[in-house]
Amino acid sequence: MTTSTGALADRLRHLLGPDRLLEGDLARSLYSHDGSIVGGACGLVALPETTDEVAACMRLAHEAGVDVIPRGSGTGLTGGAVPLDGGLVMSLARMREMGDVDVANSCVWVQPGVLNLDVSTAVAHLGLHYAPDPSSQQACSIGGNVGTNAGGPHCLAYGVTVQHVLGVEMVRPDGEVVVLGGVAPDPPGYDLRGLVVGAEGTVGIVTRVLLRLTPLPPDVRTMLLDFLSVTEASAVVQAIIAAGVIPAALEMMDRNMTMAVEEFVHAGLPTDAAALLLVEVDGTAAEVDTATAVVERVARTHGVRTVRVAQDEDERALLWKARKTAFGAVARVKPSYYLHDCVVPRTRLVEVMAAIGEITAREGVMCLNVFHAGDGNLHPIIALDRSDPDETERAMRAGDQIVRACVALGGTLSGEHGIGVEKRDYMPLVFDHDDLAAQACVRRAFDPDGRMNPDKILPTGTRCGEVGLADTQVPEGTWI
Amino acid sequence: MDLRPDDREEMAETLRAATADGRIVDVRGGGLHSRRGRPFTPDDILHTHGLARIVDYVPDDMTITVEGGVAVGEVLRLASECGQGWPQAPSQPDATVGGVLAAAVSGRRRLRFGPIRDSLLEVVVATGDGRIVKGGGRTVKSVTGYDLPRLFTGSLGTLGVIVQATLRLWPLPIAERWFTARGEAADMVAMAQGVLGDLHRPTAVIVGPHAVHVCLTGVPEDVVPPAGMIEAAEPTGLVVPSDGGVATGIMEAGVPPASLPALARRLADDGRDYEAWMGTGICHVAVSTPADVAAVRDLATLHAGHAQVIDGDEALRGDPFGPAPAGADIMRRIRDAFDPAGILCPGRFAAAEAVPA
Amino acid sequence: MSTGWMPGLPAPTRDDLNTCVQCGLCLPSCPTFRITGLETSSPRGRIAAMRAVQAGEATVTGDFTRFTDECLACRACEAACPSSVPYGRLIEAARVQTEAARPAPERLMRRAGIAGIMGHRRMVRLAGAGLAVAQALRLDRLLPRHLRLATPRVTLRGMRMALPATSGEGPTAMLLTGCVMDIAFRPVHRATIDALVRAGYRAVVPGAGGCCGALAAHAGELDSARALARARIAELESADVIVVDSAGCSAHMRTYGHLLADDPAWATRAQAVAAAVRDAVEIDAPPGRPVDGRVAVHDACHHLHAQGIGAEVRRTLRAAGATCVDLGDGGRCCGAGGIYNVLEPEIAEDLGAQKAHAIIATGAPVVAVANPGCAIQIRNHLRALGSDIDVRHPLEIVD
Structure with a gap:
């Protein structure tokens, strides 16, 4: 530990008490990971409980010139919460108070450590819910959701996190508290709230979030369609959307994934099918009836084998459990996994699924697919045993080729997990020098010293300030 | 001087030159949202009509990529041929795509379909100092990097000129x-x-x-x-004569949605003309004098909201935005990065350091 | 690669540790994480700490001991884990390590409590009698609050309550009399015997009886646990079924096969006994009396998470006409955790109070609790909040 963090530790301990500042080697090592396979080195861990405490910690870190890495539940999949080189991890897990629900305006202020699913549970009696529903929603925090602009199956119709965050209270890197956005729409000036959401903790620490709550739909229907080929299933995804129906959710699972999940949830999934589509439609009873008919008709003209409609809430919950526990179920196949969450235009689904199949076969790795087919957001999960260096190498290579294949098909790097560390060096695949420099400028406008979650999102060497210089000054491939 | 670049490179070149020469530039699309911000005297007016190409329309993917000078009506016409629509857009067929995005003008269907910024997937701008910068991505979902599309939506031309936009379309309702x-x-x-x-x-x-x-x-x-x-039929909204002796204009108030009924009743009591978008918190109010502007802003503030002048002649636009927004210093640094010479629409920057009296 | 485990002792295995993919879905299910918000008191964090030891980056002393001590071993995380990490097995093995590494005086203290007393029926009864006298004289007020909250209510009369050696006709069902159950919960034994008779069994109460070894096993004292298991096997193996009216004990006895797998003389017998174990709520007896009104249902972790038992309790109560009310706390651990409430009083107290509030919120006059540790913790926390809600084993309620 450097002298500056040593002095900082004394001041933080004085501020928070010894129980809320973790300094021991073993404790710190537990905070040098998140849900990804990225590992780092953690300097100190602070566990503030109030905005004032966060502000005080941030002032101390500012004075000490120490990097700050915000952390929610640590379920992220790109290393976004991993301290790469020491620094102060600010765990917001103890900031989990939910304010009173503003029923008239359908919104609620919550602290960042509140868990996603707990919001919906707490407001269900008012006929409301919080729409974004990442598969980790039982465990992931609202603060983390804001950081990554999290998605989830129901974002197809309801939109991603940024569309459900009306305002944020944020502690800036120097400790100043600012409230951006709010319940009154469209305040004058730039939409800084929109920039904070998805900035992966690189612009400040969000200490309160004003969430929009959405009425529960009067009617919901969940269907499971099964197909003998991935191509047919992909075509149905496209055809459903083209037929003018935007389902609430439209998810695909391939055979490998289905087998792993079925073993865990026993939902009666057909494990001999090449691909399953989980389709949910909601709205008024008439809307649901119409949408169901369209989905069934489209599926039948595209070779669906069976259409299973959930008969009750229990069956619906079981089908969703199958979908939402899929990542963890991979451990039944191999002890670890590596995945990307690239997005491709929906029209390229068939091609990209074929490409993924070829790449993983060529590299000899097992790939399980479960993803948000409706918006083209892939999750090719490569199962691996990290103690096998050769397999790990092949998995990484396959992941790399999958990313490049997606971009080549007009796609982008991430649909909901964020860039973090894992995809940082791929950014030049989709953005050129000026694009990245512009993003660096936005980041610097919030954090002039570059101490907030450094080395995330933008490739090393991306700087604001070189703007306008000819690209030729930067050797090609510098970032890759 | 009126400048009419034909493509994005010319647009960037024009802006680079303006930055070098320190010439103040106003950006003009359909001209429907030009009477905004504090009055300023441009040296040049930069028209976007030359950038009117449809770049890519993929009906099966429900995305369309167009240049910034394309008319909103053109997008709607093309989309409707494939049974699709752009429900977040305002009912202003002659406005340009770049214009309604830069001014963040949402349509009346906002209650169900959300504000216009939710429909912008990818944006390409020519910055004040003449760089071409892209943000976002053409897929319907993306968290790849900082959300420049949201930054540019509502930036009122103070950061750059929107030369291209990829929009998310929706099926036309049955x-x-x-x-x-x-x-x-x-x-x-x-x-x-x-x-x-x-x-x-x-x-x-x-x-x-x-x-x-x-x-x-x-x-x-x-x-x-x-x-x-x-x-x-859909209502036509408040209409402001663009000439005439009496100063007239429109303010847009934003208040908590639940406060809108009270605000509307109060506006009616005061004898004002207004259009309140219930459930969204947005309310357009007709104003005629600077005193009206102050009164409407006071009323919005009283209801925990804010109000800005979105259309009106110069007399109404002495203080169009009201108090400095939260994070004004951040906004200033962003503007400095994109338009270092401060040549772009200086009056439309809500977080300007000192507002001349 | 050299690991940080102490050689010659059971330890978490590499294969078991490898099943965790660090997804973090277990975090909200963990009662201690819910309270502290610390990765160090979460299942994922404890597994990561075990991995650090496995990798030779940490030892089984100091912080590692503290992190594992804080675990309630409620195994709620196992139900939440999509990768089916055998967390219970990991934490028990880790505790064997931490116990062995503990300084001698501290170990002795813990042993005296767990193995020394629980292992010997006479000691248990003697301790019980002492407690009964102290409580009768209200001397227990002198105990520290956390010990008071962890102490069962014992009376000499209750301890002397007679249990018939045999009753009823049918296949032989032998009752585990146990340790804590035997001194503080004889009415539960009574109700269980009645239920067995109603279900058509010949209920047999073995002569000596004693502890199943669960407390010792959870505390990492595997030698004591094995000795107790062998004693119980010898005592109970002649029965057709072995009936256990304490969730913690039935869960533990079902692992006898695993516990004695490496003991050639006992492995087969242990497996047979484990297979013959029935929790008392599984015997499916007709109700002894009708029950109307609401009954709050507390799921013991050792039922819900260790054995997947939950529906059986409700079925038993509903058969008597009761309206079952689930607690609004998502079935979180009550904080008893064997003797956790003695060792980690602060967390246990928070959890106990939360549980008592959740029970009070149901408005039911009685709460069904099928585990002695939970019953003690819940009863004491209810009383501390001034509530007189009755705490009963489900079979008592329908007896």
Whole structure:
């Protein structure tokens, strides 16, 4: 530990008490990971409980010139919460108070450590819910959701996190508290709230979030369609959307994934099918009836084998459990996994699924697919045993080729997990020098010293300030 | 001087030159949202009409990529040929895509479909100092990097000129109809509140001093007249004569949605003309004098909101934005990075350091 | 690669540790994480700490001991884990390590409590009698609050309550009399015997009886646990079924096969006994009396998470006409955790109070609790909040 963090530790301990500042080697090592396979080195861990405490910690870190890495539940999949080189991890897990629900305006202020699913549970009696529903929603925090602009199956119709965050209270890197956005729409000036959401903790620490709550739909229907080929299933995804129906959710699972999940949830999934589509439609009873008919008709003209409609809430919950526990179920196949969450235009689904199949076969790795087919957001999960260096190498290579294949098909790097560390060096695949420099400028406008979650999102060497210089000054491939 | 670049490179080149020469530039699309911000005297007016190409329309993917000077009506026409629409867009066919995005003008269907910024997937801009910068991505979902599309939506041309935009389209609804009723202001507000409370996701519930307008979207079974209402056309909104001796303009207030009924009743009591978008918190109010501007802003502030002048001649635009926004220093640093010489639409920057009296 | 485990002792295995993919879905299910918000008191964090030891980056002393001590071993995380990490097995093995590494005086203290007393029926009864006298004289007020909250209510009369050696006709069902159950919960034994008779069994109460070894096993004292298991096997193996009216004990006895797998003389017998174990709520007896009104249902972790038992309790109560009310706390651990409430009083107190509030919120006059540790913790926390809600084993309620 450097002298500056040593002095900082004394001041933080004085501020928070010894129980809320973790300094021991073993404790710190537990905070040098998140849900990804990225590992780092953690300097100190602070566990503030109030905005004032966060502000005080941030002032101390500012004075000490120490990097700050915000952390929610640590379920992220790109290393976004991993301290790469020491620094102060600010765990917001103890900031989990939910304010009173503003029923008239359908919104609620919550602290960042509140868990996603707990919001919906707490407001269900008012006929409301919080729409974004990442598969980790039982465990992931609202603060983390804001950081990554999290998605989830129901974002197809309801939109991603940024569309459900009306305002944020944020502690800036120097400790100043600012409230951006709010319940009154469209305040004058730039939409800084929109920039904070998805900035992966690189612009400040969000200490309160004003969430929009959405009425529960009067009617919901969940269907499971099964197909003998991935191509047919992909075509149905496209055809459903083209037929003018935007389902609430439209998810695909391939055979490998289905087998792993079925073993865990026993939902009666057909494990001999090449691909399953989980389709949910909601709205008024008439809307649901119409949408169901369209989905069934489209599926039948595209070779669906069976259409299973959930008969009750229990069956619906079981089908969703199958979908939402899929990542963890991979451990039944191999002890670890590596995945990307690239997005491709929906029209390229068939091609990209074929490409993924070829790449993983060529590299000899097992790939399980479960993803948000409706918006083209892939999750090719490569199962691996990290103690096998050769397999790990092949998995990484396959992941790399999958990313490049997606971009080549007009796609982008991430649909909901964020860039973090894992995809940082791929950014030049989709953005050129000026694009990245512009993003660096936005980041610097919030954090002039570059101490907030450094080395995330933008490739090393991306700087604001070189703007306008000819690209030729930067050797090609510098970032890759 | 009127400048009419033909493509994005020319646009960037023009801006680079303006930055080098320190010439103040105004950006003009359809001209529908040009009377915004503090008055300023441009050296050049930069027109976007030369950038009017449809770059890529992929109906099966429900995305369309167009240049910034393309008219909103053109996008709607193309989309409708494939059974699609752009429900977040305002009912201003002659406005340009770049213009309505830069001004963040949302359509009346905002209650159901959200604000216009939710429809912008990828944006390409020519910055004040003449760089071409892209943000976002053409897929319907993306968290790849900082959200420049949201930054540019509503930036009022103070960061750069939108030269290209990729928009997310939606299927045209099976049924959509507008309904209306006329009566006293208080009754109209009450009727609107009833519709909001009774129906699942109405598309628009608009209240004026003498009428209420409701838009319903979905399947025919659900698109039926609410009690006491009859079918009618979409309302035209507040119209401001662009010339004439009397200063007239429009303010847009944003208040918590639940405060809108009270605000509307108060505006009616004060004898003002207004169009309140119930459920969204947005309210357009007609104003004629600087005193009106101050009074409407005070009223919005009283209801925990804010109000800005979105159209009006110079006399009304001495203080169009009101108090400095939160994070003004951040906004200034962003502007400095994109338009270091400060040549772009200086009057439209809400976080300017010192507002001349 | 050299690991940080102490050689010659059971330890978490590499294969078991490898099943965790660090997804974090277990975090909200963990009662201690819910309270502290610390990765160090979460299942994922404890597994990561075990991995650090496995990798030779940490030892089984100091912080590692503290992190594992804080675990309630409620195994709620196992139900939440999509990768089916055998967390219970990991934490028990880790505790064997931490116990062995503990300084001698501290170990002795813990042993005296767990193995020394629980292992010997006479000691248990003697301790019980002492407690009964102290409580009768209200001397227990002198105990620290956390010990008071962890102490069962014992009376000499209750301890002397007679249990018939045999009753009823049918296949032989032998009752585990146990340790804590035997001194503080004889009415539960009574109700269980009645239920067995109603279900058509010949209920047999073995002569000596004693502890199943669960407390010792959870505390990492595997030698004591094995000795107790062998004693119980010898005592109970002649029965057709072995009936256990304490969730913690039935869960533990079902692992006898695993516990004695490496003991050639006992492995087969242990497996047979484990297979013959029935929790008392599984015997499916007709109700002894009708029950109307609401009954709050507390799921013991050792039922819900260790054995997947939950529906059986409700079925038993509903058969008697009761309306079962689930607690609004998502079935979180009550904080008893064997003797956790003695060792980690602060967390246990928070959890106990939360549980008592959740029970009070149901408005039911009685709460069904099928585990002695939970019953003690819940009863004491209810009383501390001034509630007189009755705490009963489900079979008592329908007896």
